[in-house]
Amino acid sequence: MNYQPIMQGIFEEMQKEAPLGTVATYIPELADINPDQFGIALLDVDGTHYAMGDSEKRFSAQSVAKVFALSLALRHAPDEVWKRVGVEPSGDPFNSLGLLEVEAGRPRNPLVNAGAIVVSDILLSVCDNPLDELLAFVRAMAGAQDIAIDEAVAASELQTAHRNRAHAHFMRSFGNIHNDVEEVIGVYVRICAIAMSCSELARAFAFLANQGRSLPPSFRLDARAIRRINALMLTCGFYDEAGEFAFSVGLPGKSGVGGGIAAVCPDRYSVATWSPRLTKGGNSYLGTRALARLTTLSDSSIF
Amino acid sequence: MNYQPIMQGIFEEMQKEAPLGTVATYIPELADINPDQFGIALLDVDGTHYAMGDSEKRFSAQSVAKVFALSLALRHAPDEVWKRVGVEPSGDPFNSLGLLEVEAGRPRNPLVNAGAIVVSDILLSVCDNPLDELLAFVRAMAGAQDIAIDEAVAASELQTAHRNRAHAHFMRSFGNIHNDVEEVIGVYVRICAIAMSCSELARAFAFLANQGRSLPPSFRLDARAIRRINALMLTCGFYDEAGEFAFSVGLPGKSGVGGGIAAVCPDRYSVATWSPRLTKGGNSYLGTRALARLTTLSDSSIF
Amino acid sequence: MNYQPIMQGIFEEMQKEAPLGTVATYIPELADINPDQFGIALLDVDGTHYAMGDSEKRFSAQSVAKVFALSLALRHAPDEVWKRVGVEPSGDPFNSLGLLEVEAGRPRNPLVNAGAIVVSDILLSVCDNPLDELLAFVRAMAGAQDIAIDEAVAASELQTAHRNRAHAHFMRSFGNIHNDVEEVIGVYVRICAIAMSCSELARAFAFLANQGRSLPPSFRLDARAIRRINALMLTCGFYDEAGEFAFSVGLPGKSGVGGGIAAVCPDRYSVATWSPRLTKGGNSYLGTRALARLTTLSDSSIF
C-alpha cells in the first residue's frame, strides 16, 4: 500500500485545524516550544518510509520512551518486571498514590509513572549502565547514532519531579524500589528526556509492528513480549484517554507530554506524530486527530 | 480458513486441563450448575459455523448481555449514552462507589455494572418495552426465536442485587438515573438473565466482526458504533483482568459470571465459549484458555 | 451561676452579626424558612432554665435527633450497636461510600448518616414501634407531649433520600442492614423530621449533662453510655467541622441542617441554639458563634 497520498492528505488537513489544546508548561524547555508545529512519519513493514511536516525535528520523547525502557527490562528480566508491576489499566487519575497504597506498592502497569519508575529501578539492578544501554538500543533501532538525552530537559525535570519522588519513596516503603531513590529518579527522568524525531520514533517502534524482526540481535524479544507491550499500549498508553484513543484511532500506542505519539499497526506499519498542543488528558491534540485520519483512510484500525 | 481442526484441537486440550477455578455461588441457579462443562462455537464472517462440546446448551449470559443492551441503546440514543457514561477503564475494583462519588455519578464505562444500569435506564426511557425489544434484537441476530429470560435467575438476582441498587440510588442522587430505581434494576437484572448457548452467542456477536452487516434492518448501527463497542470490550470487557485478556487472547470480548465469553476478531470471526469455573477475576477459566489457544493457532490476535 | 446576663449578651451580639451562611435548600420545607431567626435556651444542672430570642419556635431537628436514636438503641441493644457501628471520626467527606466499601459496610460512627441508618435498622429490630417509642422518649425528656414528626418534611426528605438509600443498600450488601431498606429509610427520615424548639432540645439533652439522672425510669442509661455519647458528639458531631467546633466551642454537641445545635457542658448545663443559616460545613453559623461566646463568657469549654 502506498501511504504517500494519505500522509499528504493528513498533513493538509492538519494545517487547517484550529490551534486547540495547550503545551505543557511545567518546565521551560517544553513551555517555550513553538506550539504550531506538526510532523508525521510512517514506516511500513516492508521498510518504506513516509514523512511530512516537521518529521525530522527532534523533540522530548517523554513518556513515549517508557516503551523502550519496558522493552529493555523485558529483554533482561521479564519475570522481575511482572512480579513487581501489573498489567491492568489504572483508570483513576485523581488518586494514583491512594491506589498504590491499596495495592501494596505494586503499580498497575509499566506505562504509568509509578510503573516506569519500577522499570527504571529494575534496569539499574540488571544493567551495568542502564542509560548507555538504553541509548544503544534506541540508536540501533532508529538508525541514528546521535540520539541523546537532552540534559537541560532532564535538569528541569529533576527540579519538579516531587510527585515522582513521592511515588518512588512510597513504593520503597513496600520494598518495591531496590536502589537509591534519587538514583532511580535520575535514570527515569533521563530516559524520558531522550530527544527524537518522528522519523526516528517510527523506526524505533518498527519492532512492535513486525513481530520483533527488526530488533538488533543483542536486544531480541520473543513474540509474547511484543504482544504484551502492544496490549499494554492499547489499554494503558494514553493516560485517562486510553479508551477514547482505542476507539478514535484503534492502534496500540504511547503518547508523551512533549507532544509525541508513537503507534503501531501490527503487520502493517509503525507511525509517529509530533505536535506540542495537548488535550486535557495530556495527549497531543493534532497527533490524535492525524492518527484517527490515518486509520480511517488506510482502513487500519485493529477494531 | 477452516477452523475445524483448530476447534477440535482446542476441545481436546480443554478436556485435559485441570479443573481450576470455582463457579459463582451467590445465587443457587449458578451455584448448582455442573462445573465441568465446556462448549465453544465460532462463526466466520463468511457464515461458516463451527462448534464443539456443550455448544448448544443454554446458560445465563449475565454480563455478556450488557453488550446487547449497549448496542440497543446506541441504536436509539447514542448522544444520551455518551453524555451519561464514560469510555475509560475503571481499574479500581475495590472502590467502585468511591469512584462514582468523585466522578459525580457518571460511570466509567457501559460494561461495568453501574454503566450497564445507566444503559438500562436509558432503554427504559426510549423503548416502549425495553425487554421485548432487546429479546427481539437478540433472537433476530441469534436466529432463535425461543431465546428467553430465565425468570428463576432474575428472581434470585433481585434478592441479592443490593450493591446494584446502591449504585443506582447513588447515581440517582446525581440525577443520572431518570426512572424508578426498582424498575431500572428489574430491567438490568432481566437483561443479564437472558439464557443463550455458545452457538447463539457467536451468531449474536457476528455484527461486531462483520462491521454490522449482519444486523437486522431495524437495528442498524453505523461503523463508529461498532468500533466503539469493540474498543470498549477490549479495554473494559473483563473486569480487572482486561489487560491480561488483551494480552493472552488479543480480541475484544465480554465475559459473564455464568461462565460465558463472547469475542470477535474483526473481519474474521465471532466466537463464544462456556465453562462455569471462574478465575479470581470472575472470568471463565477454560474459556480464557480456549480463546488464547484459538488466537495462537489461527494467528488472529489483533496485536 | 446566673447565666441570664450571659444569655442576654449573646443574644444582643448575635443581632449585630452579619447574615452570613445560607439555609439548606434541598427540600422546600427548609428552603422556605425565614433565615434571620435566632434562638437559644440553656438548662443548668440545677434545673434553672434560661432562654432568649426564638427559643420556643419549633424547627426540624434533623441530625440533632440522631442522638436520641442512638440513646434509645443503646438502651435496648448496646452490644448490637457497637458490633455494627464504629466510634471513630470519618474525616473523609468526599468519599463516604468508598470508605464503607473498605470497611466492609460498617459505618465509622453512629452520627454520620450511614451510622444513623444502621441505628434506625436496629431500632426497627428491637422496638415494637420505634417511632412511637422514640417520640415517647423525647416527649418525656423535653416535657412536651405534643412534640411530633413533621410529616411534610419527612415526605420531602423521602423524595430526595437517594444517597441515604444508596448507603442502606450498600450496607445491606454486607449484611449490615437487616430490615427492608425502604422501611429503614422511612424510620431514619422520620426521626430526623422531628420538630422541636431550643427549650425542648435543651431539656431533652439534659441527661447528657447530669450523668443520666434526668432520664425517665424506663429509658435509663448507665454512665458508660452517657460518656460514650458525649465523646462521640465531641469527635463526630459536626460533620467535617468537628475539630473546629471542639476548638471554638469546646463542648460535645450535635448539629442539624435545620439550623439547630444541641450541646452539653457535663455537670453544668445543656444548651440548644437555632439559626437557619449554615456554614459550608453544614453547621449553624450563628449557633456556633453563640456557643463559642457562651463557653468563653462562662469559662465552660472542656479544654
Add this chain to the structure above:
Amino acid sequence: MNYQPIMQGIFEEMQKEAPLGTVATYIPELADINPDQFGIALLDVDGTHYAMGDSEKRFSAQSVAKVFALSLALRHAPDEVWKRVGVEPSGDPFNSLGLLEVEAGRPRNPLVNAGAIVVSDILLSVCDNPLDELLAFVRAMAGAQDIAIDEAVAASELQTAHRNRAHAHFMRSFGNIHNDVEEVIGVYVRICAIAMSCSELARAFAFLANQGRSLPPSFRLDARAIRRINALMLTCGFYDEAGEFAFSVGLPGKSGVGGGIAAVCPDRYSVATWSPRLTKGGNSYLGTRALARLTTLSDSSIF
C-alpha cells in the same frame, strides 16, 4: 486532691494485667526494649508531683513530641501553621496519601505524620536552629537540661522513613513543603527521637493543663493556642483510636509508638505513662488502661 493512693492503686492493677499488645519492631532501638516496663507520673496544677514504677526511665517520645513541635510553631507562626495544616481528624488510616491528593497537599491536622512534617518545615523556616530551640523549650518545661535526641533512634528512623519522605515529596509537589525534603525529614525524625521520662513529660505537658502559666517567658502561648492544642489532641491524638480513647479515658492526649502517652486534665493535672506494648492502633496498651483507671478513680474525664 491527693493522687497518691490512686497512683498506687493503678500501679498495682497494672502489675496484674496480662502482657497484651506488641512492641514496635520497625527499628531495632524500639524492638529491643524490655516490653514489660510500666511507669506513670502526674503533676497537679498546684505543682505536686506523683510517680510510680519506671517513671524516671527515658524512652523515645516519638509522636508525643509532635505536640512540642506544634507548640513551638504556634509560638512563632500561628497563621502559617493554620494556612498549611487543617484541624480535622483524618479518619482514614488506609489511604493517607490518597487523602492528601484530594486535599491538594494540605494535611488534615498537625498530629498526623504529614502534618507534623509540615510543622517541621515551618520550624526550619522560622527558627535559626529548630532542634536547638525545641530542645531548649522542652528542657525548660521539663526542668532537665540533659534531655537530648537519641541519635541512634534518629539514624534508624532515617533508614526506614520512606513513607514520610513520600508524604514530604508529595506535599512539596503542591508547594506545601518549602525546604529541602531531606532536611525537613531530618528535623522531623530528630524531634520524634527525643528521649524523655514520664516525669519529664508530665512536667513538659503542664502548660496545657494550667492555661500556659508554666511556660517559660520566651515561649508564651495565648489561651487560644492552648485550647487549640488540647482540642486537637482530643480529636486526633491517638491515630485511628482517637474516638475510643476519648471515651475510655476522656482526656486530651498524645501517644507515641515508643509506648509513651502524655495527657492533660485542664485545670487539674498533666500525666504521662510509659509501657512499650501497643494496641493494634499503635497506642500503649497499659498506658491507655492506666489512664482510664485514673479518670475513673479521680472522676476527671472531661465528659
